[in-house]
Amino acid sequence: xxxxxxxxxxxxxxxxxxxxxxxxxxxxxxxxxxxxxxxxxxxxxxxxxxxxxxxxxxxxxxxxxxxxxxxxxxxxxxxxxxxxxxxxxxxx
Numbered sequence: 562x563x564x565x566x567x568x569x570x571x572x573x574x575x576x577x578x579x580x581x582x583x584x585x586x587x588x589x590x591x592x593x594x595x596x597x598x599x600x601x602x603x604x605x606x607x608x609x610x611x612x613x614x615x616x617x618x619x620x621x622x623x624x625x626x627x628x629x630x631x632x633x634x635x636x637x638x639x640x641x642x643x644x645x646x647x648x649x650x651x652x653x
Contacts, residue, residue, distance in 0.1 A: 616625040 614625070618625050
């Protein structure tokens, strides 16, 4: 067999070395990005959670508007409105 001066990359090397390094760097980048987003958005999400608890929560001294019992007529009206909206969007 005659030896030639060529460079050949084995697919096993591509999978084990190159793909692993790329995936490792992508993971580190995603983790850093997630940490930064969590610190910047965390305060806003806490405020949003507190605001939602005032409307939906039942553990507050006064239950939120959506945590209270509703009359059956109000419930039926909301169901009719939501179904009408769904059908309207579906037809369009």
